[in-house]
Amino acid sequence: MFYRETGQFKQSYAADQAVFPILQDRLGLAAILVVAFVIVPLFGNEFLLASVMVPFLILSLGAIGLNILVGYTGLLSLGSAAFMGVGAYAAYKLSTIFPGVNILVWILCSGFFAAGIGVLFGLPSLRIKGFYLAVATLAAQFFLQWCFVRISWLYNDNPSGAIEVPARTLFGLAITGPSATPVTRYLVVLVIVVGMTLLASNIVHGRIGRTWMAVRDMDIAAQLMGIRLLPAKLLAFAVSSFYCGVSGALMVFLWLGAAEPSAFDIKLSFLLLFMVIIGGLGSMIGSFFGAALIHILPIVIRGLPEALGLPIAAATVEHLTYLIVGALIIFFLIVEPHGLARLWQIAKQKLRVWPFPY
Amino acid sequence: MSLKNWLYALSAAASLTLPAVHDAQAEDSIYVPLFTYRTGPFAGSGTPIANGMHDYLTLLNERDGGIGGVKLIVEECETGYDTKKGLECYESVKPKKPVLVNPWSTGITLPLIPKAAVDKIPVLSMAYGLSASAKGDTFPWIFNPPATYWDGFTQILQYIATQEGGGIEKLKGKKIGYIYLDASFGREPLPLIEQLSKELGFEAKLYPVAAADMQNQSSQWLSVRRDKPDYMILYGWGALNATAVKEAVKTNYPMEKFISIWWPSEDDAKGAGDGAKGFKTLNWHAVGADFPLLADIQKHVVDAGKSQVSSKDKVGQVLYNRGIYNSMLIAEAIRKAQEITGNKVVTGEDVRRGLEGLNIDEARLKEIGLEGFTGEVKLSCADHNGHFSTFVQSWNGTTYEKVSDYIAPLSDKVGPLLDADAKAYAEKNAPWPARSEACDAS
Numbered sequence: 001m002f003y004r005e006t007g008q009f010k011q012s013y014a015a016d017q018a019v020f021p022i023l024q025d026r027l028g029l030a031a032i033l034v035v036a037f038v039i040v041p042l043f044g045n046e047f048l049l050a051s052v053m054v055p056f057l058i059l060s061l062g063a064i065g066l067n068i069l070v071g072y073t074g075l076l077s078l079g080s081a082a083f084m085g086v087g088a089y090a091a092y093k094l095s096t097i098f099p100g101v102n103i104l105v106w107i108l109c110s111g112f113f114a115a116g117i118g119v120l121f122g123l124p125s126l127r128i129k130g131f132y133l134a135v136a137t138l139a140a141q142f143f144l145q146w147c148f149v150r151i152s153w154l155y156n157d158n159p160s161g162a163i164e165v166p167a168r169t170l171f172g173l174a175i176t177g178p179s180a181t182p183v184t185r186y187l188v189v190l191v192i193v194v195g196m197t198l199l200a201s202n203i204v205h206g207r208i209g210r211t212w213m214a215v216r217d218m219d220i221a222a223q224l225m226g227i228r229l230l231p232a233k234l235l236a237f238a239v240s241s242f243y244c245g246v247s248g249a250l251m252v253f254l255w256l257g258a259a260e261p262s263a264f265d266i267k268l269s270f271l272l273l274f275m276v277i278i279g280g281l282g283s284m285i286g287s288f289f290g291a292a293l294i295h296i297l298p299i300v301i302r303g304l305p306e307a308l309g310l311p312i313a314a315a316t317v318e319h320l321t322y323l324i325v326g327a328l329i330i331f332f333l334i335v336e337p338h339g340l341a342r343l344w345q346i347a348k349q350k351l352r353v354w355p356f357p358y
Numbered sequence: 359m360s361l362k363n364w365l366y367a368l369s370a371a372a373s374l375t376l377p378a379v380h381d382a383q384a385e386d387s388i389y390v391p392l393f394t395y396r397t398g399p400f401a402g403s404g405t406p407i408a409n410g411m412h413d414y415l416t417l418l419n420e421r422d423g424g425i426g427g428v429k430l431i432v433e434e435c436e437t438g439y440d441t442k443k444g445l446e447c448y449e450s451v452k453p454k455k456p457v458l459v460n461p462w463s464t465g466i467t468l469p470l471i472p473k474a475a476v477d478k479i480p481v482l483s484m485a486y487g488l489s490a491s492a493k494g495d496t497f498p499w500i501f502n503p504p505a506t507y508w509d510g511f512t513q514i515l516q517y518i519a520t521q522e523g524g525g526i527e528k529l530k531g532k533k534i535g536y537i538y539l540d541a542s543f544g545r546e547p548l549p550l551i552e553q554l555s556k557e558l559g560f561e562a563k564l565y566p567v568a569a570a571d572m573q574n575q576s577s578q579w580l581s582v583r584r585d586k587p588d589y590m591i592l593y594g595w596g597a598l599n600a601t602a603v604k605e606a607v608k609t610n611y612p613m614e615k616f617i618s619i620w621w622p623s624e625d626d627a628k629g630a631g632d633g634a635k636g637f638k639t640l641n642w643h644a645v646g647a648d649f650p651l652l653a654d655i656q657k658h659v660v661d662a663g664k665s666q667v668s669s670k671d672k673v674g675q676v677l678y679n680r681g682i683y684n685s686m687l688i689a690e691a692i693r694k695a696q697e698i699t700g701n702k703v704v705t706g707e708d709v710r711r712g713l714e715g716l717n718i719d720e721a722r723l724k725e726i727g728l729e730g731f732t733g734e735v736k737l738s739c740a741d742h743n744g745h746f747s748t749f750v751q752s753w754n755g756t757t758y759e760k761v762s763d764y765i766a767p768l769s770d771k772v773g774p775l776l777d778a779d780a781k782a783y784a785e786k787n788a789p790w791p792a793r794s795e796a797c798d799a800s
Contacts, residue, residue, distance in 0.1 A: 051449040055442070096786065149540055149568075156786060159549060159779055160488055161542035162468050166787050178472040256445060257469035260542055262569055263441055299446065313666065314434040315396030315408075322397075 003351040019201055036190055041183050049182035056295050057186075057193045058250045063275040063287035064200050065243025070273070071282035072204055073236035074216030075125050079137035080244050080272045082144035085264030086114040087245025088252040089154050092163040096156060103168040103176055104188070107249040114245020115238040117144070122237030126230050129219075141266055148261035164258045176253045185254045192250065196243065201284050203239065212236050213282070244272075278329055280341025289340035293332070298325055386703050388424070388692060389431045390415060391451040393462050396666075398438035399572075400596040403623060403677060407462065408434065409667045410681020411688075413659045417651075418689060420658045425689055426696045428703055439596075441465040448473075457692060457709040458482050460684060464543050467500075474499035475791060480710040482691075484684050485510075485620065485642075489546060490779035492743030494714065497780070498795045501713045503687065503737060504642050504746040507593070508775060509767035510619045511547045513640060515554065516765050517617065517750050518589050526768070530559035535587030537578055537594070537602060540566035544593040550775060557771075563587050572598040579605040592618035599626040607633035614638065617750065623677045627753040637753040638761070639676075642746060643683050643732040645758045647674030651727030652682070676758060683732060690718050690726075690735075698798060711798055714739050733764060739797035745769055 003024050010016045020026045040053060066080045090113035094106040121140040125133055148154060155163050167177025174180040175188050203209055211232045214222035223229055252259045271294055279290025301321045305312040312320075336343045350357065392415075394408035395401055415432045424430050433454075435447035444466030448459065458480045461467045467487035474481045475498065483491070483502045491500035505513075515529060522528040536551060538544030544566070555562040563585050565578040572594075582590065590611060592602050599622040606616050613636035620640045627634045647656065652674055659665045660673060672678055695704040695712030704712070718726075718735040733746055747764035784790035 046453065047449050051446045099788075146568075149545075158783075158786070159490070159546055160464070160468060161545050162465075164468065164472070164783075164787055167472075167789060178476040256441060257472065260441065260465045260468070262465065262541060265570070314394065314436040315666075318397045318436040318438065 003348070003354075005352075017205075019205055033194070036194075037187070041187060044186075046182045049186045052296055052299055054182070054186050054189050054255050055251075056291055057189045058247050058255055059272070059275065059295050060288045060291040061193050061196060061250065062244050062247035062272050063279065063291050064197060064284060065240045065247060066272045067276045067279075067282065067284070067287050068200065068204070068212070068243065069236055069240035070276055071280070071286075072209060072216060073212040073233065073240075075122075075233060075236060076130060076134040077137040077240070078134050078266070078269050078273065079121060079140035079144070080240075081248075081264045081266065081268035082141040083114045083118050083241040083244040084248025084251060084268065085144055085148055085261070086117045086241075087111060087248035088259060088264070089148060089163065090114065090245065091249035091253060092165075093154065093156075095166065095168065099166070102170060103253065104170060104192075107192070107253060108246060110249040111242035111245040114248070115242040118237045118241025118244075119234050122234050122241075125233045125237065138266075141269055145261055145264060145266075148264065162258050162260045163252060165253050165256075176257075178257070180254075189250055189254050192246070196246065197284060200239075200243065204284070208235065216282075274329070278332060278339055280339030280344075283339065283341035285344060286339050286341030289344070293328070293340065294325075297328070301325065387429045387431050388703060389433070389451075389454050389456050390688060390692075391447070391454070391456045391459060392432060392434045393437050393444060393447050393460055393466065394434045395437050395439045395462065397436060398440065400439040402600075402625060403596050403621065404439065404462070405666075406623065406672060406675055406677035407681040407684070409665060409672065410678040410683075411460070411685045412681070413655050413665045413667070413673075414651075414682050414685035415689065416659050416664050417655050420662070420664065421654060425692050426702055428696075430692075437461075437463065437466060439463050439465075441469070445469060452477060452479070455705065457695075457704060457706050458688065458713075460484070460688070461487070464488075464541075468542075471497065471500055472787065477706075478710075479706045480713055482684070482687060482713070484680075484687065486543070488783070490776055490783055492741060492745070492776055493780040494738070494740050494742040495780075495793050496784050496790070497742065498739075498793045499710060501737065501742045503716075503735060503742070503744045504733075505748055505767065506743055506745070506772070506776070507543070507546050507619065508550050508772045509743075509745050509769075510640055510748065511550055511591070512554075512768035512771060513748050513765045514591055514617050514619070514750075515558075516768065517638075517762055520762070521615075526558055532560045532589065533563060533585065533587045534560050535563040535565060535582055535585065535590040537565040537567060537575075537582070537590060537592050539572070539594050539598050540568045543595065547593065550772070553775075554771060567594070567598055567602075572596065573601050575601050575605045579609045579611075582606075582611060583609050588615065590616045592616065592622075594618070595621050599623075600629045603627055603630040603634050603637055606637075607631065612636075614752070620680075620748065624675050624753075624757065627758075632755060634753055635755050638750050639753075639758065640748045641676065641751045641758070641760075642748040643679055644730065644760075645674065645676050645679060645751065649728050649731055651731075654727060655682075679731075682728075686718070686726065686728065687713075687716070687735070690722070691716055710795070713737060714742070715798055745772070 005022045008023055062084055069075050069077050087110040091106045091110035095103055124136045165176050167174060173184055175184055211227050214227055215232050219229055275290030275294050278293055280286025298321045301324055302317055305317055392411050395404035396408055415430050418425055419430055437444040437447055444461060444463060456479055460482050461470060464486050467483045470481050481500045485505055487502050489506035489508055491497040491502050492506055519526045519528045551562050567575055567578060594602055603626055607630045616637055618639040622639050627637050691709050691712040694715050695708035698711050699708045714737055716735060716737045723729050737744055745767050747766045749760055749764050750762040751758040752761040
C-alpha cells in the first residue's frame with residue numbers, strides 16, 4: 001500500500017537508470033543515513049559505537065570488497081584477510097614515514113598498495129577458476145602473512161612484532177590513538193564506508209559492473225561479446241583488494257589500535273567469505289546483512305543472559321553463541337540459499353503487493 | 359536495512375549494555391573483570407589460569423567479605439585469546455569502572471597500552487605483553503611482574519651454564535637451539551639472542567614454528583636431529599608446548615637438556631608419556647596445593663561448588679597456581695591502594711599507585727597463607743617488573759619438582775635493551791605522553 005511505485009513516472013534515461021528508482025527506497029535510504037549519522041552518535045553509548053558499530057562498518061567494507069570479486073565477478077578468493085593486511089601495513093608504513101600527511105589520506109592510499117598486490121595475485125585467474133583459484137589466493141594469504149611476520153621493515157623493527165597506531169588528528173580532533181573518542185572514530189569510519197559503498201554501487205551498476213557480471217555468468221560468452229577477460233578480471237581484483245585494503249587500514253587504525261600479524265589470519269578471510277555468502281552474493285546490502293549477522297548477532301546473544309539476569313558462566317555463553325550462530329547460519333542458508341539480501345528482496349516484493357497479494 | 363530494523367538492533371544493543379552498568383556501580387564494591395579463555399585453541403592453558411584467578415578472588419569474598427570489608431565483583435569475560443574479542447571485553451567492562459584489567463594475551467595487551475593512561479585503568483600483564491613496559495617512567499599504567507621474557511632467557515642460559523659446571527663463560531662453543539612461536543611472543547628474545555651469542559660465544563640455532571603449524575613440528579625437529587644442539591630452549595604456548603615435548607621425545611632428544619620458559623602445564627608434559635621425564639621449565643612459584651590458602655580455597659570455594667574446576671586435583675597445578683599468583687597481585691594491589699588513599703572503595707588511579715607501592719614480603723606471604731609459595735614482590739615507580747629470580751623445575755612423570763635455586767636474571771645485559779626498547783616505543787608512538795603521575799615514596 002505504502003511501498004508502491006505507481007504514479008512515479010520516469011522522464012529521463014538518468015531517472016530510469018538510477019540506483020534507487022523508487023521514491024520510497026530513496027526515503028528509506030535517507031532515513032537510514034539520518035539514523036547512522038545523527039541518532040546513533042547522539043544516543044549510542046561507547047560500547048555500541050566502539051565494539052558494535054565501528055567493527056560492523058569495517059567488516060562490511062571488507063565484505064563489499066570480497067563481494068565485488070566473488071559475488072559480481074565469480075572469482076573465489078580466500079586471500080581477502082591478507083589484502084586487508086597489506087592495506088594496514090601500507091597505511092602504517094606511510095604514516096610513520098610521512099607523519100605530517102593526514103592519516104585519512106594514507107588510509108585511502110593504502111588501498112592502492114593492496115590493489116597492486118591484489119592484481120599480482122589475480123594474474124592466475126585468467127587460467128584457473130573456481131576451487132583452483134581459491135587455492136591460488138590461499139597462497140597469497142599464506143605468503144603475505146609470512147611477510148607480515150618475517151619482514152621486520154614492515155613493522156619498523158618493533159620487538160613486539162606488532163604495528164602500533166600513533167595518535168593522529170583531523171581538524172585538531174584526535175581520530176586515531178587512545179584519546180580518539182568512539183564517536184569520532186565511528187563518524188570517520190561511517191563517512192568512508194558510506195562514500196565507498198556509493199562508489200561501489202555506482203561501479204557495479206555501470207559498464208564495469210556489467211562486464212564483471214558477464215564474466216561471472218559465462219566467461220567464454222563474455223569474451224565472444226568483446227570483453228577482454230584479463231583486464232576485466234584484473235580490474236575486479238584491483239577494486240576488490242582496494243576495498244579490502246582500506247578496510248584493513250581502518251581496522252588497525254580506528255578499531256584495534258595495534259595489530260599482530262595474526263589479526264589477518266585465514267580465519268578473517270573465512271569470516272568475510274561467510275559474510276558474503278550468507279549476506280548474498282552480488283549484493284551491496286547483502287554485505288551489510290552478512291556483517292551484521294556474523295559480527296553483531298554474537299554480541300547480542302552474548303549479552304542476553306546478563307540482560308535477563310541469568311547466571312550463566314562466560315565460557316558457557318560463548319559455547320552457546322557458537323551453537324546458536326551456527327544453527328542460524330544453516331537455517332538462513334536452507335530458507336534462502338541466495339542469502340539475506342534475497343530474503344530482503346522477497347520481503348520488499350511482498351510489501352509492494354500488500355495488502356492484496358496475487 | 360530499513361529504519362525499523364535499525365531501531366530494533368539499536369534498542370536491543372542498548373538494552374543489553376545499560377542495565378549492566380547500573381548493578382556494578384550500585385553499592386560499595388570493587389569491580390575486577392577477569393579476561394579469560396576457556397574456549398578456543400588455547401583453552402587448555404587458559405582454563406586453569408582462569409580457575410586460579412577466579413577462585414582466589416572468590417575466596418576473599420566468601421571468607422573475608424572482600425578486601426578491607428569491600429566486596430569484589432568478579433566477572434569473567436571470555437576472550438578466546440582473540441584480540442578482537444578481547445577489545446570487545448575491554449569496551450564492555452570499561453563503563454563499570456574496573457580497577458585494573460588482566461588481558462592474558464600479548465595481542466590484547468598491545469592495543470591497551472596506549473589506552474590505559476587515557477581511560478585510567480591499569481593493565482597487569484603478568485610476565486607477558488610488552489617487555490619494555492617494565493619501565494614505569496615511560497609506561498606508568500602498565501605492570502608486568504615478576505620477570506620479562508628477556509629475563510627468562512638469561513635465566514635459562516645461566517642454568518645451562520651451571521649444568522656445564524660454571525658461570526656463563528661456560529657457554530662458549532656450545533650449540534643452543536631455540537624453538538619458538540613465530541609471533542611477537544617468541545620473536546621477542548631474538549635481538550637478545552643475537553647479542554648474547556656474540557658476547558658469550560655460543561652458537562644459536564633458531565627453529566620458528568608458525569602459529570598455524572603449532573601441531574606440526576616435524577620439520578623443525580628433523581633439523582634439531584641434524585643440528586644436534588647441546589641444549590634446547592622452548593618459548594611456546596597452548597598446543598605448541600605439548601607438541602614440542604612430544605616431538606622431542608620422538609626425536610630422542612635428551613629431555614634434561616630441554617628447558618622451557620614458564621608456560622608449559624602438567625598436561626603438556628603428560629601427553630608425551632614417560633619419555634617426557636626430565637623436561638624442565640622455569641617457574642617463580644610453587645606447585646601443589648600444600649598451602650593454607652589453597653586449603654581454604656578447597657574448603658570455601660571448591661567444596662562449596664563455587665569453582666569451575668573439573669576435579670579437585672586440578673587445584674595446585676602449575677597454571678592454576680599461576681592464576682592464584684595473578685590474583686594475589688590484584689588483591690594486594692587493591693589492599694595497598696586502600697592503605698595509601700585511606701578509601702575503602704578504590705579506583706583505577708588508586709590501584710595504579712597500589713601496584714607501584716606493591717611490597718609483598720615474607721611476613722605478608724605468611725599472612726596470606728602462601729608462605730614459601732614464591733619470592734618477595736616489590737615494585738617501584740621506575741620498575742614495574744621487578745626482574746625477580748625464577749627457578750627451574752623438572753617433570754618427574756606426575757608433577758613438576760623444583761631442581762634449582764632461584765636464579766637472578768642478567769640485568770646488565772637485559773637492562774640496556776629494555777631502556778632502548780622503551781625509548782624506541784615512545785619515539786615511534788610520538789607524541790607519547792610524558793609521565794605525569796606523581797610517585798608515592800614507599
